[in-house]
Amino acid sequence: MTQAxxxxxxxAVPEVTRLATGxxxxxxxxxxxxxxxPDPQELRDDQVDGPELTARLAKTWGTEKGLIGAxxxxxxKVIGRRFIVTAIIFxxxxxxxxxxxxxxxxxxxxxxxxxxxxxxxxxxHGVTMMFLFGxxxxxxxxxxxxxxxxxxxxxxxxxxxxxxxYVYLFGGLMIWVAFMRxxxxxxxxxxxxxxxxxxxxxxxxxxxxAQMITFTEVSGIAIAISTVVTAFKLRAPGxxxxxxxxxxxxxxxxxxxxxFALPAVVTASAFLLMDRLIGTHIFNPAEGGDALLYQHxxxxxxxxxxxxxxxxxxxxxxxxxxxxxxxQVFGYIPLVLSLIATGFLSFGLWVHHMFxxxxxxxxxxxxxxxxxxxxxxxxxxxxxxxxxxWDGRPVFRAPLxxxxxxxxxxxxxxxxxxxxxxxxxxxxxxDTFFVVAHFxxxxxxxxVFPLIGAIYYWFPxxxxxxxxxxxxxWHFGLAFIGxxxxxxxxxxxxxxxxxxxxxxxMPEMGWANLNMISTIGAVLFFGSFLLFLHNIVASARRxxxxxxxxxxxxxxxxxxxxxxxxxxxxxxxxxxxxxxLWAHRDTxxxxxxxxxxxxxxxxxxxxxGRADLRETTPEPSIWPFLTAIAxxxxxxxxMFTPWAFVWGTPPLALALIGWFWPKPSTEDEK
Amino acid sequence: xxxxxxxxxxxxxxxxxxxVLNARSMPAYAYGHRSPIWWGTVGFAAAEGMxxxxxxxxxxxLVFINGNWPLSAPPPDLFWSGLFxxxxxxxxWPNSLAKRNGEREDLVRSRRDLVIMSLVGLVLLGIRVMEFxxxxxxxxxxxxxxxxxxxxxxxxxxxxxxLGDTIVLTVLMFTRHxxxxxxxxxxxNAFYWYFVIASWxxxxxxxxxxxxxx
Numbered sequence: 073m074t075q076a077x078x079x080x081x082x083x084a085v086p087e088v089t090r091l092a093t094g095x096x097x098x099x100x101x102x103x104x105x106x107x108x109x110p111d112p113q114e115l116r117d118d119q120v121d122g123p124e125l126t127a128r129l130a131k132t133w134g135t136e137k138g139l140i141g142a143x144x145x146x147x148x149k150v151i152g153r154r155f156i157v158t159a160i161i162f163x164x165x166x167x168x169x170x171x172x173x174x175x176x177x178x179x180x181x182x183x184x185x186x187x188x189x190x191x192x193x194x195x196x197h198g199v200t201m202m203f204l205f206g207x208x209x210x211x212x213x214x215x216x217x218x219x220x221x222x223x224x225x226x227x228x229x230x231x232x233x234x235x236x237x238y239v240y241l242f243g244g245l246m247i248w249v250a251f252m253r254x255x256x257x258x259x260x261x262x263x264x265x266x267x268x269x270x271x272x273x274x275x276x277x278x279x280x281x282a283q284m285i286t287f288t289e290v291s292g293i294a295i296a297i298s299t300v301v302t303a304f305k306l307r308a309p310g311x312x313x314x315x316x317x318x319x320x321x322x323x324x325x326x327x328x329x330x331x332f333a334l335p336a337v338v339t340a341s342a343f344l345l346m347d348r349l350i351g352t353h354i355f356n357p358a359e360g361g362d363a364l365l366y367q368h369x370x371x372x373x374x375x376x377x378x379x380x381x382x383x384x385x386x387x388x389x390x391x392x393x394x395x396x397x398x399x400q401v402f403g404y405i406p407l408v409l410s411l412i413a414t415g416f417l418s419f420g421l422w423v424h425h426m427f428x429x430x431x432x433x434x435x436x437x438x439x440x441x442x443x444x445x446x447x448x449x450x451x452x453x454x455x456x457x458x459x460x461x462w463d464g465r466p467v468f469r470a471p472l473x474x475x476x477x478x479x480x481x482x483x484x485x486x487x488x489x490x491x492x493x494x495x496x497x498x499x500x501x502x503d504t505f506f507v508v509a510h511f512x513x514x515x516x517x518x519x520v521f522p523l524i525g526a527i528y529y530w531f532p533x534x535x536x537x538x539x540x541x542x543x544x545x546w547h548f549g550l551a552f553i554g555x556x557x558x559x560x561x562x563x564x565x566x567x568x569x570x571x572x573x574x575x576x577x578m579p580e581m582g583w584a585n586l587n588m589i590s591t592i593g594a595v596l597f598f599g600s601f602l603l604f605l606h607n608i609v610a611s612a613r614r615x616x617x618x619x620x621x622x623x624x625x626x627x628x629x630x631x632x633x634x635x636x637x638x639x640x641x642x643x644x645x646x647x648x649x650x651x652x653l654w655a656h657r658d659t660x661x662x663x664x665x666x667x668x669x670x671x672x673x674x675x676x677x678x679x680x681g682r683a684d685l686r687e688t689t690p691e692p693s694i695w696p697f698l699t700a701i702a703x704x705x706x707x708x709x710x711m712f713t714p715w716a717f718v719w720g721t722p723p724l725a726l727a728l729i730g731w732f733w734p735k736p737s738t739e740d741e742k
Numbered sequence: 743x744x745x746x747x748x749x750x751x752x753x754x755x756x757x758x759x760x761x762v763l764n765a766r767s768m769p770a771y772a773y774g775h776r777s778p779i780w781w782g783t784v785g786f787a788a789a790e791g792m793x794x795x796x797x798x799x800x801x802x803x804l805v806f807i808n809g810n811w812p813l814s815a816p817p818p819d820l821f822w823s824g825l826f827x828x829x830x831x832x833x834x835w836p837n838s839l840a841k842r843n844g845e846r847e848d849l850v851r852s853r854r855d856l857v858i859m860s861l862v863g864l865v866l867l868g869i870r871v872m873e874f875x876x877x878x879x880x881x882x883x884x885x886x887x888x889x890x891x892x893x894x895x896x897x898x899x900x901x902x903x904x905l906g907d908t909i910v911l912t913v914l915m916f917t918r919h920x921x922x923x924x925x926x927x928x929x930x931n932a933f934y935w936y937f938v939i940a941s942w943x944x945x946x947x948x949x950x951x952x953x954x955x956x
Contacts, residue, residue: 665765
């Protein structure tokens with residue numbers, strides 16, 4: 073497994089045949105344009121060096137100034153930054169809706185908000201946290217970091233990536249604007265039929281929910297595919313499968329889970345929309361349909377969703393643990409296999425959300441067993457991280473503190489998860505605050521704490537400046553205390569029988585004190601986020617300059633400037649170790665010979681990571697943005713009339729043709 | 743390896759480069775799994791295939807719930823659907839020609855094959871319209887009608903998408919852009935058409951034959 077490695081011959085750059093395939097591009101016996109020698113007029117990076125190379129590449133790979141330039145950008149870092157900021161704004165909006173709910177529940181028979189608004193609030197909270205923050209934040213980090221960590225210059229499909237961001241943004245805006253206009257969904261984040269069906273939810277509220285799903289899932293699947301292709305085909309030469317950074321592995325497995333899980337929720341929401349808008353009967357028992365089919369489709373997505381939120385966080389944790397433990401990770405192979413096992417097992421758990429729907433006993437037993445089984449790969453990961461810290465020389469900076477917080481909170485959530493996997497207990501506490509406590513321990517522990525650690529960790533890379541360490545420690549203390557004060561009492565409130573999704577309760581139930589404590593905790597927890605926001609804004613302006621590698625970390629994103637230049641790297645690195653920058657501390661082995669005037673990057677082989685092609689990657693284009701607009705018009709129009717598919721398709725088709733049609737005098741033609 | 747300190751070694755400096763490999767002689771594009779676009783196409787086929795699988799799962803779930811099937815309607819007609827299936831399967835041959843001639847970078851033959859594939863797609867779309875007239879059930883009649891229209895509609899969506907893609911690519915190959923990496927696009931378009939064919943076979947059996955066997 074792992075071993076202490078000193079800089080010795082293992083890190084020597086291998087012979088060229090192990091770094092490149094040396095194969096022709098064209099089919100055998102065919103004189104292909106692919107194999108033409110490059111234009112001798114075109115400047116290449118083996119002819120120029122130093123600041124001139126940096127400046128020329130920055131011009132080639134840069135984003136134009138002005139509004140059109142900003143909307144046309146295909147730079148994964150620009151899109152990734154917008155993505156991360158947007159997802160965090162949604163995190164704050166989701167948090168605000170939670171604070172309002174906590175204030176309402178602080179005392180019995182409170183009348184701060186009424187039942188209708190409360191229904192919208194808990195729906196918006198869930199929808200925002202799961203679909204507009206939870207899934208996108210992991211993908212947003214992938215968009216920014218995966219290309220840097222695998223040592224390439226842009227994400228696999230840069231225009232698709234830009235399109236996906238805009239579609240996600242428009243979907244999120246649509247649902248929040250609807251909420252502001254009092255047509256926010258009020259049927260819970262999973263919008264069960266028959267409540268969300270045509271009979272019990274007239275009006276547009278449930279349609280807004282269903283169509284928001286379409287927006288975010290189209291975006292999610294497209295980014296997942298871009299991420300897979302980046303991790304498979306754009307790795308730096310020498311980055312064999314067992315040298316891929318664990319963060320990239322986590323995002324890769326996550327992307328696969330997304331590709332296979334998200335179609336289920338799209339199917340569920342599309343069926344729901346059809347039942348509501350064109351009179352199909354898929355979920356209507358009176359005409360041969362079935363309401364539980366909805367739950368199966370939803371949770372076939374909904375359980376992997378939990379891991380879609382958690383898997384990127386394991387990547388953040390692995391990156392942070394290694395850097396601050398000051399040693400290579402303990403148990404790289406078990407960690408990777410655990411990720412893959414978690415990905416597979418996550419598809420075998422969905423029915424444990426449906427234990428109270430009357431299942432055959434064998435089914436219940438199977439899903440209990442599989443729910444307990446998934447604790448094994450997750451346990452292995454936790455032990456590997458602890459072993460890494462144990463054997464290393466941990467440096468307790470803010471990112472690591474949040475990872476430690478993650479260990480405690482996530483493990484506690486895992487324990488109540490094991491409890492809930494058992495059918496009798498689940499039946500008792502189903503839809504109570506016990507479940508609310510459980511999944512907030514898992515999701516906030518498993519995603520938000522690592523995320524905050526990740527932001528402290530990569531902020532210097534994103535902005536070039538360090539975040540305040542002193543504020544970071546205060547932030548951690550406040551967040552850890554606030555979180556536990558808010559959510560630990562909910563276990564007890566739930567065991568005392570308080571159901572979820574009630575806007576108020578009677579004083580004689582005896583839940584008042586615990587609810588008051590939870591509300592105080594929630595306010596403290598929210599306060600920690602305000603401190604976080606202050607730290608971000610103040611540090612972005614006045615933080616200490618970071619330099620390229622402030623933590624002396626080992627992965628490739630730290631070989632780029634902070635913030636990275638548009639080209640990421642002046643030359644593509646060659647990798648001989650899992651922590652390339654620890655193996656080559658004085659000089660970085662690189663590939664030369666790529667164009668300086670056109671956007672070329674290395675395409676490599678999937679397993680051995682041998683350089684195969686020097687392929688061009690798309691230039692900026694406004695068409696992905698216009699396509700996203702056309703998509704938005706079609707999606708929103710179709711909530712009101714099926715004819716939107718007729719009049720909405722030509723503009724969309726036109727925009728797509730504009731997108732794919734090669735432009736004169738671009739590298740598409742070279 | 744353990745590293746002693748969190749302090750960076752050289753403040754603000756990027757490590758100097760040591761060139762160990764030159765990419766000048768590498769090809770500018772390639773075919774099949776060597777090309778990133780191929781992997782992207784596989785990814786979308788996987789996601790869409792999952793959508794088909796789930797819709798098929800929903801179909802059988804409804805069969806299981808209802809017991810008798812199809813619900814208050816005779817099974818759909820076999821003529822147009824049979825014709826569609828024959829033409830669909832037969833289209834694999836010109837499709838394989840398009841892929842092969844694309845890989846040979848034979849512009850004249852690629853153009854011919856793409857024109858054939860566009861016409862085949864148009865013909866199939868016409869047959870598909872006729873197919874919808876022989877279902878004997880509307881989508882809003884009962885759950886059987888709904889899921890039947892969903893499956894057929896889902897496949898039609900893929901048919902239309904790839905037909906649009908094929909027509910645009912055909913036009914493109916008749917312009918001055920029709921060279922180089924575009925030949926690789928011809929192959930990827932053909933690959934997606936195989937997916938449209940492959941996804942049709944189970945759907946055909948489920949829609950048209952399963953109700954007769956049940």
